[in-house]
Amino acid sequence: MSALNSRVSVYQSVDSVAGKAAGGHDTLEFTGILKTYARGQEVFGQGERADYVYKVVRGAVRCFKTLSDGRRQICDFALPGDVFGLELGGDYGVSAEAVADCAIVAARRSTVLENSADPVAAAKAMVRLAMTDLERSRDHILTLGRRGAAERVVVFLLELNDRLDGGDTVELPMSRQDMADYLGLTIETVSRTLTHLEAEGLIALKCCRSIKLCDPRGLRRHCD
Amino acid sequence: MSALNSRVSVYQSVDSVAGKAAGGHDTLEFTGILKTYARGQEVFGQGERADYVYKVVRGAVRCFKTLSDGRRQICDFALPGDVFGLELGGDYGVSAEAVADCAIVAARRSTVLENSADPVAAAKAMVRLAMTDLERSRDHILTLGRRGAAERVVVFLLELNDRLDGGDTVELPMSRQDMADYLGLTIETVSRTLTHLEAEGLIALKCCRSIKLCDPRGLRRHCD
DNA sequence: CTCTGGCCTTGATCTGGGTCAACTTGGCGG
DNA sequence: CCGCCAAGTTGACCCAGATCAAGGCCAGAG
Numbered sequence: 001m002s003a004l005n006s007r008v009s010v011y012q013s014v015d016s017v018a019g020k021a022a023g024g025h026d027t028l029e030f031t032g033i034l035k036t037y038a039r040g041q042e043v044f045g046q047g048e049r050a051d052y053v054y055k056v057v058r059g060a061v062r063c064f065k066t067l068s069d070g071r072r073q074i075c076d077f078a079l080p081g082d083v084f085g086l087e088l089g090g091d092y093g094v095s096a097e098a099v100a101d102c103a104i105v106a107a108r109r110s111t112v113l114e115n116s117a118d119p120v121a122a123a124k125a126m127v128r129l130a131m132t133d134l135e136r137s138r139d140h141i142l143t144l145g146r147r148g149a150a151e152r153v154v155v156f157l158l159e160l161n162d163r164l165d166g167g168d169t170v171e172l173p174m175s176r177q178d179m180a181d182y183l184g185l186t187i188e189t190v191s192r193t194l195t196h197l198e199a200e201g202l203i204a205l206k207c208c209r210s211i212k213l214c215d216p217r218g219l220r221r222h223c224d
Numbered sequence: 225m226s227a228l229n230s231r232v233s234v235y236q237s238v239d240s241v242a243g244k245a246a247g248g249h250d251t252l253e254f255t256g257i258l259k260t261y262a263r264g265q266e267v268f269g270q271g272e273r274a275d276y277v278y279k280v281v282r283g284a285v286r287c288f289k290t291l292s293d294g295r296r297q298i299c300d301f302a303l304p305g306d307v308f309g310l311e312l313g314g315d316y317g318v319s320a321e322a323v324a325d326c327a328i329v330a331a332r333r334s335t336v337l338e339n340s341a342d343p344v345a346a347a348k349a350m351v352r353l354a355m356t357d358l359e360r361s362r363d364h365i366l367t368l369g370r371r372g373a374a375e376r377v378v379v380f381l382l383e384l385n386d387r388l389d390g391g392d393t394v395e396l397p398m399s400r401q402d403m404a405d406y407l408g409l410t411i412e413t414v415s416r417t418l419t420h421l422e423a424e425g426l427i428a429l430k431c432c433r434s435i436k437l438c439d440p441r442g443l444r445r446h447c448d
Numbered sequence: 449c450t451c452t453g454g455c456c457t458t459g460a461t462c463t464g465g466g467t468c469a470a471c472t473t474g475g476c477g478g
Numbered sequence: 479c480c481g482c483c484a485a486g487t488t489g490a491c492c493c494a495g496a497t498c499a500a501g502g503c504c505a506g507a508g
Contacts, residue, residue, distance in 0.1 A: 071370040073366040073369040073370045075366070120344055123347030128312060131311065133358055141368060142299070145408030146295040175486090195487075208487090412458085
């Protein structure tokens, strides 16, 4: 459970972590320590002091909330290039775990925010990150509140395809359980739905973690 | 449908719209025009240019997304003191309508953001607003993804009671339909659930828009 | 006063997705 | 190569909440 292979080294990243709309402005200087996390390893837990901000270099992370009886809801997946662990101030509102083996940069909050060379640009980049997350959350809310199982799965595949950008094939970094916990379904329903979509010729399950989107137009029609 | 009673006047508001955690810093100077909106009137529509930011003075606003077949999901209610219409840049990602008769301040985005006397404080206040919304959205996602009907209604009542702060009684500004569209349920289920909660002695329906929380502790136990 | 139209409640029935259980598949260590 | 175990699939059945339908309860108009 605890830090197994936490090989660490200093890492300098000055990538743009701004949204696609940015024309190069408002980038967040992201300097920190590169760590690796094994599949299933915790990055941080809900309620801990939010002293660090993270950025995925390789792999994928799930950010989730848990009810006292164990029910889990994944709020978001952080994919390569994504920042996570951004908080209002105090504590993390979610827990974060590696979905697959990961390389992640951990930067002190204060370094990224206060000690920045250009505080206005840093704050603007923060706003951009928060608003991007917020818009994705809203779509997630729409999906969970008003879409049926098939629509949820289709929306998920299309979104992942968009974010991973691997042509017409989605290489899922997560298990069926993770998909289910993101989509508010059960593993059985996710599995069945994928089988149905394949039977309809909309997708092809090359293997259970590799899905080809055969008919993107048809899929999009499936969920407006 | 269009602007019926859009009595307008200049309005100077320098309220703190920062979160509760703020010790007085990072306030957003919010200067704009005070407008009134009739119940049901649209404030802005999804896809329109997001040139204005809004702040509720009186009444309540629903921010929602709609699917092409008419299914509606309310993402958030904006209550007195809340800012809404904050966007990444381009267009509004949701539509906004008055749930009840409202008084709302509309401020130009540029006035609030760029032309601010203290751009760093403004940007920080923006981050605070976005993060607050984001955290509420995450809770909403948890509710929609993993809670049953009774838990949803209870969580909703507790949250509203917290935000409105009217002692132990919640004066609902919205209809059953709005509640249902926020909670991912139907009006019938919301109505039945309230009746059940009353039968259990957890709440009292003084009238259909006025609900007394008789046993806050019991309610909280209902949904962890 | 009655009429009308929202809004809300209540009951009967239906169904999408959950639950339970068996089985298959695939990756990995020995 | 086999055996093992986690992950995924498939089937049978069940139930929470949706749907369909009938009234009830105001508030405002006439």
